[in-house]
Amino acid sequence: MAHRPQASSTLPRVLLAEDDTTSRHFLAEALRSLGCQVQGCADGAEALAQCERHDFDLLILDCRMPHAGAEQIISHLRDATHWPSHACPAVATSADITPERDRALRDHGFVDVLQKPLALDELENCLQRHLAHAAPSSLLDDEAALLTCGNADTLRALRRLFLDELDRLHDEWQRPPSPEAMIERLHRLKASCGFCGARALAAQAQRLRQQTELGSQTIEPALHDFLDTLMATRKALAEQT
Structure with missing residues (x-):
């Protein structure tokens, strides 16, 4: 469960x-x-x-x-x-x-x-x-990630790469990109989240992408929650690697 x-x-x-x-x-x-x-x-x-x-x-x-x-x-x-x-x-x-x-x-x-x-x-x-407001323990779903990756060594390697990706993304998005670039980047990020078991960040990426696609005039709350979850996920990854 x-x-x-x-x-x-x-x-x-x-x-x-x-x-x-x-x-x-x-x-x-x-x-x-x-x-x-x-x-x-x-x-x-x-x-x-x-x-x-x-x-x-x-x-x-x-x-x-x-x-x-x-x-x-x-x-x-x-x-x-x-x-x-x-x-x-x-x-x-x-x-x-x-x-x-x-x-x-x-x-x-x-x-x-x-x-x-x-x-x-x-x-x-x-x-x-x-829901993005998951408990810290559910930021990373190790069981789902292992089923995707096949073994613990592969998962550790992927999560090290993912950690670097999150660092770059956080720095880049201090000034959000265009809506088109944001949608494309969120689509790729969700795939990475799936491989690494980052369930909360995947949910936030989906929420932000939906608001962007709908042309929302107020994406700031979703963007703020997305970046907060990104940093919480980064911290959880850093503690494991």
């Missing part, structure tokens, strides 16, 4: 929009047990109102709710560029997910699709994939 996010002074903020009372209660308690602050909503209109007022780290949206489902919410958010959560990563949930429906939802902009009812481990894995 993956390491669970631990409570800290800055817990990740998750918006949970679910019209079924039982499902909403279970998911809210599960999210809190995994170290999240949770804002629950019973319908799409309430979810949109919360996104207009607050900056969330992750949205978990049911596909069928009164007033607006997950797809309608995300479409509205992406057009509302002045809202704090307009580019926040979003996860769709539904009791009826086919492969075709899964692809359609991802094409619509969802970073993940979860079928209900879902187990705690599924929710935990989703948070680890998409």
